[in-house]
Amino acid sequence: MGVETYLGTPNGSLACAPMDDESHHLKALTQILQNAYSGELAAAYAYRGHWKSVKKPEEREMIHQIEQEEWSHRAVVGSMLAGLGSKPRRFKEWKMWLIGRTLGALCHVSGWFFPMFFAGQLEVKNVSEYDTAAGHAKGAGREDLVPALSHMAITEKEHEIFFFGVIREHRLFPLMKKIFKISSAY
C-alpha cells in the first residue's frame, strides 16, 4: 500500500510515484515529533505557572516534577529530530511558547479545578501522541526509537493519572468528564 507523492524528474517535469511505507511512516513520525517538541515547551511553561499557583505543598512538588519531566521529554524529542535529519518548526515554537506562557499566567486566576482538569486532558493527548509515534517509528524501521517513545507515553500516563486523580472527587468532575468524554476509569 502506498501514499501518492510527486517526485521531480531529470527534465524538470513532475511524475507521480508511490511513497513507500517506510517513507510514509518516517514523514508521519517527523511531524509528530515536531509537534511534540513544541508541545512540550508549552506544557513545561504552563506547568511552571501551575505549580506556582497551587497551595498544597505535595501538589506544588508533583507539578514541579512534571514540569521537569516535560523539559526532559523535549530534550529527548529534540535529539530524535536531529537524528532524523529534521528540526523544530520555528512558527510552532513561537506559538507554543506563547500558549504555554499564557496558560501558566492564567493558572493564577482560573482557580484550582480547571487547570488540573485541562492538564489531565492534555496528558491524555500526549499519551496517544507518543504511542502513535512509537507505531510510526516501528513502521519506519526505526525500532531503536521505540523504547524511549514508549517510556515517554508511560510517563505521560502517570501525569494524566495524577491530574485526574486529584480532582476525581470534585463536584464538577462528573460533568466535565461527560462533556470532554474522559474515560470512566476515573
Ligand SMILES: [Fe+2]
Ligand atoms: Fe511530556
Ligand SMILES: [Fe+2]
Ligand atoms: Fe506530561
